[in-house]
Amino acid sequence: MKRSENKNKIRERKSILSFITIPVMVVVTLVCIIPFLYIIAMSFSSPAAIINNRVSLWPVNFNFDAYRSVFSYPNFFRAYGYTLIFTIGGTLISLAMMVLFAYPLSKEQLKGRKFIMKMVVFSMFFSGGLIPNYLLVSNLHLTGSIWAILLPFSINQFCLIILINFFKSIPAEIEEAAIIDGLGYFGILTRIVLPLSGPALATVGLYTAVFFWNSWFYPLIYLNSSQYPVMLLLRNIVNGSTLAVETGGSGAQFALSISVKSAVIIVSSLPLIVLYPFLQKYFVKGMTVGAVKE
Amino acid sequence: MKRLFLFVLLICLCLRTFTAIFAEGDAPIRITTYYSDNPTLPFRDDWRALTYIREKYNVDLVIEPIPLADYSTKVTNMLVTQGDDAPDFVLGAGINGANASLALNGAFYAVSDHPEWTPNFNARVAEYGIESQVEMGKLSDGKLYSLPAMYDTPAYDGGLILRQDYLEKKGFDAPQTFDDLYEILRAYKEDYPESYPLTTIIDIGYIERMTMPSWGLSLGLYNSTSTNVLSWDYENTMYYAGAVSDQYKNYITFLHKLYEEGLLDPEMTQDDASTTRKLASGISMATYGFYDQINGWENASEIEGFDLNLYPPLTGPAGAHHMPRSSTFDGIVFPVKTTQRADFEQVVRKVDEIFFSEEAILIWALGIEGETYTMDGDKIIFSDDILNAPEGAYKYMQTAYGCGTPIERVFINALDMAKYDENYAEINAKVSAMDHAIQYTVSAPSFDDLTAEDASLMQAALLDAYTVWNDAFIRGTKDIEDDWDEYVKDMQDKGIDEFLALYNKYNKYQ
Known part of the structure; x- marks a missing residue:
């Protein structure tokens, strides 16, 4: 009798909680979605409708002019190709390098481990700065080549520490059993550790992919304009139009640029938005698995 | 046999040498540079003006477009590091601030070291009578590090823009003084109490920049003295503390009056879309902007008879003046790394020729005679596609032919006016006839x-x-x-x- 009363109380509390949380979550969701819908609506609307405040959540004078303008920007598709190369290639190289770096560092018996870890942490807080880094990359004859982006940023200290902690959390007994069965460390890494590390790799992979996807500053510094990623072009469309007031820009183009800017936001963020739901479950899990040191 | 062999060998050697000389003489000289890539005017390597310059002057001019938003970052990084990928020269780099310091520390080639390598530049400077302005560009070591871009006569390309249709409707004459402007703004406010008649482009600094000179001032972020808080006494050719002067007190009193009476838009920082929205919808009827912008604002408006026009500078306590303009501005610099080229002298001579020779100036401004324009006596007749371009000849020539782009280094007022409508030429003629409406920009001191x-x-x-x-x-x-x-x-x-x-x-x- 008492038990069923308790159950009823819990159910009641839950329904009260739902009564509060559901509207709150709906509001939060709307706050997140409405600006995005507004941007989508503007990207498909005519400049005159935007200027005269007639666009809300639905396009007015529906057209593709803004997207046509973005896609017809010189070298747009080549730049998009470079972005894909940097994102896919950079993420794969980065994951390979970080796994190979993190796995030995997760072993207590590694000599000099503490020193190496201190070096890693030190470099998280103190860097050489732009000019020394540029000179380093230049002296390695990497400037003007895609390797200037793929190699220097292949190890991120924060992601490395996540991976180290994750590898540490894998029970040592599994590895011991594998050693008894005749596997070496490399075999253990590829056949046992990596298959068990999906959440951590997905998390680190997503972080890295987002970094390479959004990267515009280092390509600007290290690459030739023919190798620029799309983010650099899109950034110029968004920021450069204001700077262009005195260099020959006309009001007509400014008006168009509102819808173009909206299209740019959609074009630059949509691929990651599409990707995110597939990685979300790993992402949330990975955030917690690497966080606790056992 | 031996003689025959020697003879054949000799012939071969002669032929080889002749071929090499001939080939070398014909090979275009390769010169690289950066271009500040304006998103409203994206760079195209096949612009006719550019390809024609390459053909005509036998130069392999390689232009690397750098996004406008990041141009200065890229240029500064390149100048500091002078790495393998540094271009042979940079377009649009000013020798002031950090660049002046870099120049004094040897980052640039001093163009004044060999004036004989730049005969066309020297000729243009003499022709336009701007020797003193070029001289002012020298640094404390007495050297000139840049071949500045130049105007023969600075154009009046922006200023007070207001609704001409409203003036006509209300029977106002074109404003001559700031009191006239105040009366017009007040009348508009009375007719439309919800309005803020005077708005700004980007921020209030643009209004200040274009109106302060009529009070004898130039202050703030966009000042003409590069000091932000000092102004220039044109009579005594010295600086004075403009920011704490009576002139400034009078000026700020005027602006405050506009604000207090609701005549000045309280939103003093805004993007171009917001300005366009306010002007197009009638929330505002005046601003200080650029002639190029008028067409876009008019196109965006759904108000019948909506008609904006640019007006000459208004008279204030110190006369009628627009923001000061210099006949010279950011020009061409050579990173010191370029001096390592064996053919450096040829590089400098070629750059001088393709930017400052009379023929090249015409190509960058108007394109190719017979293709983009023809001459009828002294009159320039543009080709049909240019004359019928909906965006106007100037903009069309920029985007379609690469004429009038940031590559151009010498701007001749008469040629620019030919590309605009008659109204613009008339306004410029009025401003030119005024007494020093556009004063010179003060050259910054050469500090160590x-x-x-x-x-x-x-x-x-x-x-x-x-x-x-x-x-x-x-x-x-x-x-x-x-x-x-x-x-x-x-x-x-x-x-x-x-x-x-x-x-x-x-x-x-x-």
Whole structure:
């Protein structure tokens, strides 16, 4: 009798909680979605409708002019190709390098481990700065080549520490059993550790992919304009139009640029938005698995 | 047999040498540079003006477009590091601030070392009578590090823009003074009480920049003296503390009056879309902007008869003046790394030829005679596609042919006017006929590195204080009469007197 009363109380509390949380979550969701819908609506609307405040959540004078303008920007598709190369290639190289770096560092018996870890942490807080880094990359004859982006940023200290902690959390007994069965460390890494590390790799992979996807500053510094990623072009469309007031820009183009800017936001963020739901479950899990040191 | 062999060998050697010389003589010289890539005018390597220059001058001019938003970052990084990928010369780099320091530390080739390599540049400077302005560009070591871009006559490309249809409807004459402008704005406010008749492009600094000279001032972020808080006394050719002067007090009183009466848009920082929206919808009827923008604003409006026009500078206490313009501006610099090229002299000579020769100036401005234009006596007749371009000849020539782009280094007023409508030429003619409506820009003093650093520290603190007070005075959160002394004291505490003394000590004009 008492038990069923308790159950009823819990159910009641839950329904009260739902009564509060559901509207709150709906509001939060709307706050997140409405600006995005507004941007989508503007990207498909005519400049005159935007200027005269007639666009809300639905396009007015529906057209593709803004997207046509973005896609017809010189070298747009080549730049998009470079972005894909940097994102896919950079993420794969980065994951390979970080796994190979993190796995030995997760072993207590590694000599000099503490020193190496201190070096890693030190470099998280103190860097050489732009000019020394540029000179380093230049002296390695990497400037003007895609390797200037793929190699220097292949190890991120924060992601490395996540991976180290994750590898540490894998029970040592599994590895011991594998050693008894005749596997070496490399075999253990590829056949046992990596298959068990999906959440951590997905998390680190997503972080890295987002970094390479959004990267515009280092390509600007290290690459030739023919190798620029799309983010650099899109950034110029968004920021450069204001700077262009005195260099020959006309009001007509400014008006168009509102819808173009909206299209740019959609074009630059949509691929990651599409990707995110597939990685979300790993992402949330990975955030917690690497966080606790056992 | 031996003789025959030697003879054949000799013939071969001669042929080889001749071929090599011939080939070398014909090979175009390869020169690389950066281009500030304006998103409203994206660079195209096949612009006819560019390809024609390459053909005509036998030059492999390789232009790397760098996004406008990041141009200065890229250029500064390149100048500091001078790495393998540094271009042979840079377009649109000014020798001031950090670049002046880099120049004094040997980052650039001093173009004044070999004036004989730049005969076309020298000829244009003499032709336009701008020797003194070029001379002012020299640094403290007495050397010139840039081949500045130049105007023969600076154009009046922006200023007061207001609704001509409203003036006609209400029977107002074109405004001549700021009192006239005030009356027009007030009438509009009475007709449309919800309006803010005068709005700004980007920020209030643009209005200040274009109106202050009529009070004898040039202050703030967009000032013409590069000091932010000092102004130039054109009569005595020396700086004075404009930010704490009576002229400024009068000026800020006028702006505050506009604000207080709801004639000035309280949204003093806004993007171009917001300005367009306000003008197009009638929330505002006037602004200080650029002639190029009028067409877009008119196209965006759904108001019947909506008609904007540009007006000459209005008369204020110090006369009728627009923002000062120099006949020279950011030009061409050669990173010192280029001097390592064996053919460096040829590079400089070629750059001089393709930017400053009379023929090249015409190509960059008008395109190719017979293709983009023909001459009927002295009159320029543009091709049909240019004449019928909906965006106007100037813009069309930029995007379609690469004429009038940031690559162009010499701007001849008459050629530019030919590309605009007659209205623009008429306004410019009126402004040219006025008494020094556009005054010269003051050339910054040549400080040594340490003095430049001291000046820069003082300037940053003074600009911050000025900006805060200026905003407070306009909006009335500080009273101009009651708080003026406190403001002056604040500026003095931040060193405006020492700053003034420093600038006058290094004043190039005395």
